[in-house]
Amino acid sequence: MNRTARGVTIGAVAVGGLILTSCAGGAAPGDDGDVTITYSNFISAGGNEDNLTKIVEAFESENEGITVEVKTLPYADYFTALQTDLAGGTASDVFDIEFANYAAYQQSGVLAPLDDVDTGAYQASLVDAYATDGTSYALPSSFSNVVLFYNADLFDAAGLEYPTADWTWEDEQAAAEQLTDAGAGVWGDYQPISYHEYYKAVAQAGGEFLSDDGTAVGFTSPEGIAAAEWLIGKSGSTMPTAEQGAGTPDFDSGLFSSGKLAMWHSGIWMFGSLADADFSWDIAVEPGDQQHASALFSNAVGVSAGSKHTDAATAFAEFLTSSATTVETRLEAGWELPPIADQSELAAYLDITPPANRQAVFDSLENVALAPSIGDGQAEMQDIVTEELTEAAAGRKTVEQALADAEQRITPLLG
Template sequence: MKTRTKVAAALAAALLASACSQGSATKAPSGEGGRTTLRYFTFSAAPDHVKDLDAIVAAFEKQNPSIDVVVETAPFDEYFTKLQTSIAGGTAPDTFELNYENFVTYAGAGSLLDLGAVGGDGDLSAYAAESLNAFKRDGKQYALPASFSTVVLFYNKDLFEEAGVDLPTADWTWADEQAAAEKLTDRKKGVYGDFQPVQFFEFYKTLKQAGGEFLSADGKKSAFDSPQGVKAAEWLVSKVGRTMPTEAEIGGTADYDTNLFKSGKLAMWHNGIWQFAGLKDVPFEWDVVVEPGDAGKASAVFHNAVAVSSTTKLGKEAYAWARFLSSSDVAASTRIASSWELPPVADQQVLAGYLKDPKPANRQAVFDALESIALPPVIKRQQEMQDAVTKELSEAASGRKPVPDALKAAAAEVDALLG
């Protein structure tokens, strides 16, 4: 993810036009016949769920015939740069997707509309309370939770069986994963045993698995430059060039790990349940399990929400769309049927259908992962913190710095951001 920058309004408009071209834009803004055009910017729909989002849009427009929703998409690694650019340039979309980690920054900057101001005392009991509260600030609801997802361990059953290695179980530890990965790696055939990105999102989770904490109890200082932090970072770094490709071998190729797994050349893959839909037709058997732990289990859980720009002139219409996208029966059933993450609804019966899909067979792991959650650390300068940690971990992964030195440098940068 890139550092957010302010550029001219002309560039902001160009960037958003480019984002729109990458996804679905079913209608051109018209404003004719009393119809209102509402823009929605998202990262999670493309590339696998654009049609699913189109179906939700169509259902909303049928119920709200005076509103046209125009969808714009961008890849996650470009999304927040483009969003911040559009906000700085005065061309912000009316509604947009936000993840939990970046919510604090946008709410604190005054970029989000207080939804209570346009929604009044609307009944929000359809949402799971913990998901709803995640997007509150100073007692105000600045976004509505739209989905949640967990990270699990994907594995290629065929590769395991061909190598005579026991399949992963929920009781596995790091040591079990490492032993299996070494047996499954065959670099001459281009087969790798494991893939776990060496970056911020994997580090805070493995740190929790090792028994460490990212921030001090008061949140005013980093705490990951610790024995547990070194152990977690070394766990990630030790895989590079051993049971997973090096940075040079990856060569900056987009979706390298996804393509590697789909091609049947990767035995284990740490990734999110949003990948399920894209694996429906791969020519091998695969399944998932809760990720292995060390001192304990810890699974990453990501929450996404729908927010409304504080500068929109369509507050009530934007709120109506946010409510529909995040809590309607149509949205919930569409997400479940297409394996597009999960709706954060209070009614657990709605989620029951998710387990009926036979691929992957062990969908229960998605819910088992919720028993030991590792939430991402959140600060006001979130993106800068993520970039700083990833940069130093990359230095260690490439061999340019020892792990303890890289963590020490990362901690100093994070402390400066907290100060």
């Protein structure tokens, strides 16, 4: 799946106004003190159901008296069902969320605070993504991120040094210009002109996509303009235009896998499809302008604030996200990455090649650009930004006019 296209925000639901009732999933304790908790998820749908079963069985074995009932739904159906359950007070004790959903859920009061969890077990940037005023309201369950892929053979042929974590936009542009041979169908760079790349580029330029209080856009600033110019300036120079195929499904992955693309901004979920590529490739931390900022795609689990078994549910949420069983299962299955901080437990992942520099995956977490989240208007906001940037890339608007128009259209969506 091309998660760059999906991002972490498609499927965001409107949870404002949900009425939290005292009823929630999970049976009451029996006479013997045993409890049953429920877990609703989408993360295992489509091939990882058995892997989830392995984790659940290990938890039940280590926590005698707690039974976990699992409900798995496809991603396309999950959030609609969850919204219905939350509104009706029938939500599971533990349930999956995405980062883009987190703020709306937390503000609506459906997530229980997780005060007793040792969050030191997780990557710090992932913990921060699901915390409000210093309190965790969800635990990260997995992550993936975006890195800079590069074709080492093309770099070697051009006599250029490979990208490093110290690279800036200027370095990337200079290399892309030398590596581009449009006549031969070889391009130096590919970075989608879209909302998902733009908010990250704004952060890399040292700016803010939204104001601190979320009530105004910040991308019409000099930094926002620089970010848009960085993306749009590549089109037709170091990367193909829309007329040449850019933006069509799988065009970028096909271009890179065919050896016709020198650098590619994409996600680590593409490693598997490139394992048998007939050229040498590797990855690096994405270059920045004023600073590094990497896009993070993350899932998490929350505990229902209405659960009658909060302790048991919290114990399961912690086991599901950070236990040795979970880490081993995820790594063996290639089922996204566990969010743990102890990299020694991830040695098996780092040893898999290609790419040789898998350490860049974790180095990218040191400076993360979290996706802006505004609640009900999220999908519309994303579409507006992509539409306006596309207009600028096509030459129908200036960058400044496109961003001003985006601001005018988005402002009514903000709280």
